[in-house]
Amino acid sequence: MILTRGARATGSVLCGVLAVIVASWLVRDIRAVEFGELLRYWAGFPDAHPRALAATTATDAVLLVVYVVAAVAALRSAVAATVLVATGVVTVAVRLPGLWSIGSRAMESSYSDDLRGRALISAFAALAAGIALLITAGAGRRPPDGSYERLPTRPGPGASVTAFLLLCAAGAVLVAWQIRQVVKYPEIFPDWYLGGDRLTHALVDPPLGWASVLTALFCLFAGVSALSHAVHSRPFGLVAAALLLPGGVSGVAMTVHYELFDHFGSLSTETQLTLASWFFEAFVAVLVLIALAPRGFADVPGPLKPGYGSGYGQPGYGTPGYGGYGTPGYGSEAHSGPDDDGPNPGQRPPAPGPGYGYPQGGGFGPPPPPSQPPPGW
Numbered sequence: 001m002i003l004t005r006g007a008r009a010t011g012s013v014l015c016g017v018l019a020v021i022v023a024s025w026l027v028r029d030i031r032a033v034e035f036g037e038l039l040r041y042w043a044g045f046p047d048a049h050p051r052a053l054a055a056t057t058a059t060d061a062v063l064l065v066v067y068v069v070a071a072v073a074a075l076r077s078a079v080a081a082t083v084l085v086a087t088g089v090v091t092v093a094v095r096l097p098g099l100w101s102i103g104s105r106a107m108e109s110s111y112s113d114d115l116r117g118r119a120l121i122s123a124f125a126a127l128a129a130g131i132a133l134l135i136t137a138g139a140g141r142r143p144p145d146g147s148y149e150r151l152p153t154r155p156g157p158g159a160s161v162t163a164f165l166l167l168c169a170a171g172a173v174l175v176a177w178q179i180r181q182v183v184k185y186p187e188i189f190p191d192w193y194l195g196g197d198r199l200t201h202a203l204v205d206p207p208l209g210w211a212s213v214l215t216a217l218f219c220l221f222a223g224v225s226a227l228s229h230a231v232h233s234r235p236f237g238l239v240a241a242a243l244l245l246p247g248g249v250s251g252v253a254m255t256v257h258y259e260l261f262d263h264f265g266s267l268s269t270e271t272q273l274t275l276a277s278w279f280f281e282a283f284v285a286v287l288v289l290i291a292l293a294p295r296g297f298a299d300v301p302g303p304l305k306p307g308y309g310s311g312y313g314q315p316g317y318g319t320p321g322y323g324g325y326g327t328p329g330y331g332s333e334a335h336s337g338p339d340d341d342g343p344n345p346g347q348r349p350p351a352p353g354p355g356y357g358y359p360q361g362g363g364f365g366p367p368p369p370p371s372q373p374p375p376g377w
Contacts, residue, residue, distance in 0.1 A: 002152075003080045007140020011084040014129045014136065015071035018091060021122050021129075022056075022064045025204055029054045043250040045257065053110055055119065055203035058246035059211070063094070066242055078150040078298065079235060084137035086235040090243070091130030093214050097206040098123035101195030111203050119203050153296035154229040155237075162291045163237045166284040167223030170244055173277055174216035178209065215243045226292075234292050241288040244281050251278025 003011070029038055032052040040048035042058040070087040074080045101107065102120050111119075144151060155163065182189055191199045192209035201207050206214070218240035225233035255261065255275050264272065 002078075002142055002144055003074075003084075003137070003140045004142050007136050008074050008080055010136050010140070011074035011080065011133060012071045014133050015067045015074060015084075015087060018087075018126060018129050019064055019067035019071065021126055022060050022067065025056050025122070026060060026064065029056050042246075043253045043257075045254060055111070055115065057202045057205050058250060059094075059205060059243070060202075062242050062246055063090075066090070066239060079152045079231060081137045081141055082152070082232040083235045084133045085232065086239045088130045088133030088137065090214075090218070090239050091126055091133070094206055094211075095123045095126040095130065095204075097195055097210050098204065099127075101201075101207060102203065104195055105197045106195075106200045107203065110200055115203065122204060151298040152231045153234070153298050154231055155226055155234050155292060155296045157229075159291040159294075159296070160226045160229050160233070163226035163233065163288055164223045166288055167219040167226070167237060167240055170281060170284045171216045171219035171223065173280065174212055174219065177277065178212055178216070181209065215240070215247075218243055234296060237288055237292045241285045241292070244285040245289075248278055248280070248282030248285055251275070252282050255279075 033041065033050040033054050037048060037050045038054055041050050041054050042056075042061075066087065070083050073083045077083060098119065102116050102123065107116055154160075181192065185192075188199060190196070191207070193207055193213065194210065195201070195207040199207065205211065218236065222233055222237035222240040226237055251274075255278060260267065260275060264275070267275075
């Protein structure tokens, strides 16, 4: 389905509002914390000591990019409806825990009342905008106006298989780490996932466990959807890759900074698996972004299926099929031969003009829960 112009404009404005909310918190942290130290804090360096506690993580910087891209895509993309749905879902999922976690005692001891009040207002505003995106995407749909209008595109076979394998593998890795976390540290449940008084996290972001599970679900859903070439698999897959990117890049930065590969063999097996998971997440995120970013293939209605169709005995793309080659193209009709019982028997009617099909276009959150820091950190 296609979005109306009004729905496109509304969705773009809502994405712009979400971008402004995130940008305001990023500006606050850049002013309160020296920028280089903020990056070290975002990366999770153990020796990072910002002069003020940051309210954001690297995920907020990624979400800012997601909102800006979604605002542009809402106006220009053929998959604007699914872009708004993916953006609305990730917004609601990320900001929902803030309704109860911002007021916890752990947050009271870490942030001022004024800052927590602003964070709570931001959470309500972001949730309202996210829900409005979902409503806009559902209520603003319409069928295509004509054969010249672009249809929503689907990922190609290569991109679909790549996204399926990589995203499902990344989701499985995240799930495995969460199982390990609960089994090894049962005392942190349910604060690890729902927030509470025993664990702290960034003020405007969800608890670490919630963020990891959310990323895993996005990866698994987008991966399975890509295998069936679903229209929504591209936006959801791109968002899933964006959520994977901060954790993987932060882990890689930490590994390089502390030169952990120099004594990789002396690390515990669990720490080795942690480093491997970081690099794998970064690899998956980058590769999926490259695979799904290009425009996919549009559906062609009627007897033609996705793809142009060519060759003898196959449907041609918008070409009449007189003679022995091919079948009638989209928009053409079978001709009346000399034996047809038409108004003028024996006379061939004028050939219809060529038909025109639709044109064809081309964790989140921190790294996986580490074990105890390696010796010498």
